[in-house]
Amino acid sequence: MPLCKQGQTGRGVALALLFGAGLTVTLTVWGVAIGSLGGFFGLREIARYLSLLGGAAAYLLGLRTLALLRFPLFSGSAQLPRALHGRSEYLGAFALGLLLGNMGLCCPDPVFLSMIPFLAARDRIMDSAVLAAAYGLGRATPLVAVVMLASAGVDSLQLVTRHKQAFDRALGWGLVAIGTLMVYGFSSLPQGDLIAVLLMGAPVVAYHVKAGSPRLRASAWLVAAITGTLAGLRVVRLVLLNLP
Numbered sequence: 751m752p753l754c755k756q757g758q759t760g761r762g763v764a765l766a767l768l769f770g771a772g773l774t775v776t777l778t779v780w781g782v783a784i785g786s787l788g789g790f791f792g793l794r795e796i797a798r799y800l801s802l803l804g805g806a807a808a809y810l811l812g813l814r815t816l817a818l819l820r821f822p823l824f825s826g827s828a829q830l831p832r833a834l835h836g837r838s839e840y841l842g843a844f845a846l847g848l849l850l851g852n853m854g855l856c857c858p859d860p861v862f863l864s865m866i867p868f869l870a871a872r873d874r875i876m877d878s879a880v881l882a883a884a885y886g887l888g889r890a891t892p893l894v895a896v897v898m899l900a901s902a903g904v905d906s907l908q909l910v911t912r913h914k915q916a917f918d919r920a921l922g923w924g925l926v927a928i929g930t931l932m933v934y935g936f937s938s939l940p941q942g943d944l945i946a947v948l949l950m951g952a953p954v955v956a957y958h959v960k961a962g963s964p965r966l967r968a969s970a971w972l973v974a975a976i977t978g979t980l981a982g983l984r985v986v987r988l989v990l991l992n993l994p
Contacts, residue, residue: 756783765843766897770890772847774883777862780851781869787869788878789947798936800867808864809949815918818956851886861885864925874899926953935986943983950979959984 792864793800813819862885869878930949934942954975958968 758814760898762900763894765840766894768840768844769850770887770894771852772844772849774847774886774889775885776848776851777889778879778883779819781878782875784866784882785871785875785878787873788872789875793870800871801934802933804864804867805929805936805990807867807929808925808932811863811931812922812927813953814951815922815925816957818953818960823939847890861925864929915979926950927978927982931986934983943980946983947979948974950975 781806808818810821814821865881865885869881872878872881927950930946933949934946937945939945951972955968958971963971
């Protein structure tokens, strides 16, 4: 980010775009690799169970983001290879994007981790590549936007830092909700509605107990979570019934 913010606006945007392109290329390659392994090991025949696994992963990582669970995730760092030092900064930005694209597999990036079962279970490798590429583009877009805003004099990084807890909460609850609906949609368990309500309601209670929220506030959030879950289940049922 400091490198992109220096110099002319066009230069910073170009560096950000090249970094995002490198990141997208790496994730696309991972999508092809995971899709190929899925076909080789016959994972497409157990797609339902892989999708269920993806829902469980999203749910658990959501609880971790909300600090309701603690478990380690792999982490790492990437440095620009020595061969690229002193060379074109544009080539360096692209190469750094290629390297950091791998970090989605080992750093706390719950979205790509929960996507892996879907990538492995696709019928066509190209589908896995497109899904991974779409995620790479989505992941790169905020970076480019931040650079463009910084070039225009808007320090959006300070805004993100100030509201980091709110962003974390939104991501955590989003993952919990998505994981709950996926588990419901792919598990075919009896009393599925009750299980989904419990999966959403239990974290709400635990979160507000940990935060020491007033009972009225906690109760209101619990009612909202249950109501939203039941409405979401109806949408999931409609989608599943209308699948081709």
